Amino acid sequence: MKKNVAYLYDPVCLEHDTGLWHPESPERLRAIEQTLTRLKPRLMLLSPSRVPEKLLLQVHTPKHIETVRFACEMERPLDADTICVRRSWDSALMAAGAGIVGLDALKAEQVDRAFCAIRPPGHHATRNQSMGFCLFNNIAVAARYAQSIGYEKVAIIDFDVHHGNGTQDIFYDDGSVLYLSTHQHPAYPGTGAPDECGRGEGKGTIFNFPFPPSSGDAELIPVYSENLPHILADFGPDIILVSAGYDLHEADPLAQLEVSTEGVRAIVRAILDAADALPTLFFLEGGYDVKALSECVYATVEEMIKQGS
């Protein structure tokens, strides 16, 4: 039987050791790995490779790359929340490179969809700044690589509970990369108002849907089942990239958007429905209750398998 979904994981991503009490812990990936065991026979298992520096430079400034390299070497935090140890450098390069391997598999039509189980996450990292647990912007690097192999118009959909300020910022005046986010407001990092909708060439390609705490399934799901199909139809993307952050879950200790596991499944299903036959690549972002996180990733990957069969 053809395996239509690739799963990308490498234990190097466990080596980004954020310390005992940090919510963005290696335990997150260990739990996902464990929970996904039952699905693995149905997945094409791929190893990410480290992102080449020339691809990082498509998104980040040379100074930023140097700053991260130096912080890892010195084991010095990039900000109060964004911890680095020596091995974080390798983890970050691997996380930013996962999308490249996934995109090559999509382009070669080996699979229709892929899930990158990676850390550190990426969507808060701007061109020249690491923040919010993110060193490099993994999904932005993938978007630029996708364009270089023929997927000219890229849609990035971000259901992490936090606004992906970094991704928005990188593509704000671009026009070839659409960015849509649902997020809690008020919450970190504070950006993502509905009137942040792009500038210049990018005007009308940024879509923000902030929600107050305690919003829940009934509020969130319609953005994906009702708004998203129209937005994608107007834009006409060649590929869909998803910032899959599971801190929107009701069990998450860092946020209060109160979406259930079945709500997450419904959001994923709606995204896959809207993507239709387009290649779709998911990137792990947040999600800090490890049990809820691993169950939600399981539901995501299960939906990805189902929709192709």
Ligand SMILES: [Zn+2]
């Ligand atoms: Zn988040």
